[in-house]
Amino acid sequence: MARPRIKDVAQRAGVSEKTVSNVINDYVHVSDRTRRVVREAIDELGYRVNLAGRHLRRGRTGIIALVVPELDLPYFAELANLIVAEAGRNGLTVLVHQTRADREQELAALDGFGSDFAEGVILSPLALVEDDLRDRRGSLPTVLLGERLSASSADHVAIDNAAAAREATEHLLALGRRRLLVVGGRDGDSTGTAEVRTRGHRAALAAADLPYDPRLVRPVTQFATPHGAAAVHAALAAGLAPDGVLALNDQMAIGAIRALHEHGLRVPGDVAVVGFDDVEAGRYSVPTLTTVAPDKAAIAAAAVAALVQRIAEAGAGEPVAADGDGPRPAVRRRQPPRERLVPHRLVVRESTAGAPASTVRPDA
Amino acid sequence: MARPRIKDVAQRAGVSEKTVSNVINDYVHVSDRTRRVVREAIDELGYRVNLAGRHLRRGRTGIIALVVPELDLPYFAELANLIVAEAGRNGLTVLVHQTRADREQELAALDGFGSDFAEGVILSPLALVEDDLRDRRGSLPTVLLGERLSASSADHVAIDNAAAAREATEHLLALGRRRLLVVGGRDGDSTGTAEVRTRGHRAALAAADLPYDPRLVRPVTQFATPHGAAAVHAALAAGLAPDGVLALNDQMAIGAIRALHEHGLRVPGDVAVVGFDDVEAGRYSVPTLTTVAPDKAAIAAAAVAALVQRIAEAGAGEPVAADGDGPRPAVRRRQPPRERLVPHRLVVRESTAGAPASTVRPDA
DNA sequence: GGTACGTCTTACATCGATGTAACAAGTTGT
DNA sequence: ACAACTTGTTACATCGATGTAAGACGTACC
Helix, strand or coil: CCCCCHHHHHHHHCCCHHHHHHHHCCCCCCCHHHHHHHHHHHHHHCCCECHHHHHHHHCCCCEEEEEECCCCCHHHHHHHHHHHHHHHHCCCEEEEEECCCCHHHHHHHHCCCCECCCCEEEECCCCCCHHHHHCCCCCCCEEEECCCCCCCCCEEEEECHHHHHHHHHHHHHHCCCCCEEEECCCCCCCCCHHHHHHHHHHHHHHHCCCCCCHHHEECCCCCCHHHHHHHHHHHHHCCCCCCEEEECCHHHHHHHHHHHHHCCCCCCCCCEEEEECCCCHHHHCCCCCEEEEECHHHHHHHHHHHHHHHHHHHHHCCCCCCCCCCCCCCCCCCCCCCEEEECEEEECCHHHHCCCCCCCCCCC | CCCCCHHHHHHHHCCCHHHHHHHHCCCCCCCHHHHHHHHHHHHHHCCCECHHHHHHHHCCCCEEEEEECCCCCHHHHHHHHHHHHHHHHCCCEEEEEECCCCHHHHHHHHCCCCECCCCEEEECCCCCCHHHHHCCCCCCCEEEECCCCCCCCCEEEEECHHHHHHHHHHHHHHCCCCCEEEECCCCCCCCCHHHHHHHHHHHHHHHCCCCCCHHHEECCCCCCHHHHHHHHHHHHHCCCCCCEEEECCHHHHHHHHHHHHHCCCCCCCCCEEEEECCCCHHHHCCCCCEEEEECHHHHHHHHHHHHHHHHHHHHHCCCCCCCCCCCCCCCCCCCCCCEEEECEEEECCHHHHCCCCCCCCCCC
């Protein structure tokens, strides 16, 4: 009736509980006969190991948290996808949380949600400020994605946003576009994604000896499709007549294309559009979307690798499974935060090239 | 150095471990003074409850698994989003897994991934067949989404797919369209999504006294954008000249629009297109997409509610936290599987209506 | 004043799995 | 045949938190 325990398996197989445990964990010194008998008992009872018990004893849960602003933003969905897979390869299970860009939620995530369930956190912060990260007592191993928080004590994984924005802008300039609208852009010297990309954009303008018009930089409250559309509507209504759009993510680029369409402007004929992220939707939109493609698999791999290493470092100082009172292992020493830059490339498609491309054929 | 335990808090506060536990769990009979002292000790040490220990003792983990084919399919991402939120409201944490439509993975999910960590599973099956669900010994509480498996012992939540497909088809017929291509359709009498929707489509044709042309039903191997595009390419290449497309999800509809565009056909002028799922991409595509919109929030709510109930039923028969050897509670009796239909509605947009719609403005 | 009761706190056992150390058996060498 | 190993198995303590039952303390009432 109730779920069988190791004790039940042991009784049925006529061995001790520890022997069953040894079989389950592929301990070497178990005779083949015993092993077989235990396996049979396990099968007959439908026994499955209780992770609560195992985790308690082992001191490890094998669970990490992935914390993103919105899971239904395609960029984060695709990234979550890759991170779950990568974590699986490392024997870790991923708990996905979303914060809806709420600072309290992001702080809770850093704190392991008030418990020490997760062993580490991969966090894509939006609302946090640097002070939030300065002195975190709980100090759950943490890796940050995207936004950089300079004062932080956590590792950070991202593309070179300034260089990427600069390349995207140079691409538009090379096409002869001169009045470039930056959708989601924001002036300032903070380390936020919007600011860093805007600085890259300005660097490209400066390098080409072109003037910078602040009115063409349109901040948004969210990097979402409707906000991209609204920014374009507002810009056009304000009499600005852009011939190019640098949208700081693909969602906003798609919104921008939509808005341009509603104003009777052709893309790329009248206005060329570039996005960021290379989400799938941009590969099948009309027109297809030129975009800065981060190597998402590399981001996932780097983030998981960094977290695994941090967890190992943190665990090294703790008496994880040391019975008795032997001497403690070497004292843990916290390593300084690491910065990992991941490659990106500009993928040119119809929204800037104008050349018709054929849809990829699936299944041979 | 090492993470503080209840024992450490107790020592610091000068009380017993149980008293600390009582404070943490808001037990009533604790004096205000003691409560305050304990709270201070907790704060000073940065104590956080260890969930492994708590779960072991309580016999519950508060974790459910959500298992979907692909997290980066927008439909599942949006649904996951809602389910995570809904589960949170019920005090449950969600572990997200993806199966990539692999039968082994789906079976592993039903089995709780070989452990009894999760208390229940919400599964969107693609590769499972009915026999897989017939006699599951582990019998983790399970709720199925989408595909219906008639012989199953699990609850099921979905929209009325046949009725929805019928309504979508009737909409196309009402516009005067007569040669309707069914992208992703499939003849047969199974309970798979493709078959059920195709039957709904045929019912609409029959009700309108229109002939059924099997060549216009194009099966696909995956409900993904490129497959939708490929199906349209193939149909046009085969000389079929549809004036309407019923794509069985929005991803394929977007692929279909893309393919039609490449063939110089206008949407909806030459060909009207309807999709399923109402994903965000369809609200900002050019043209915007007419689609069958399932009430996703209702799906999430129904799925979580059903699972919560199943978990409660399953737990009722187990000696969850009964110390000693008192009499067991009443024997658990398994309830028959429940079928929950969730509302849907047809959202008419440009891809069939042709009337220009204005982009929604965000932020007031 | 003494008893009965209510409030607050504690000692202890327990959830399930596993590391440690000890102990049977069996093997090898001399 | 006996010591010195190796191999296979077991008893027991333990991870951290909490339910149970019982004890300590205080108050109220007769």
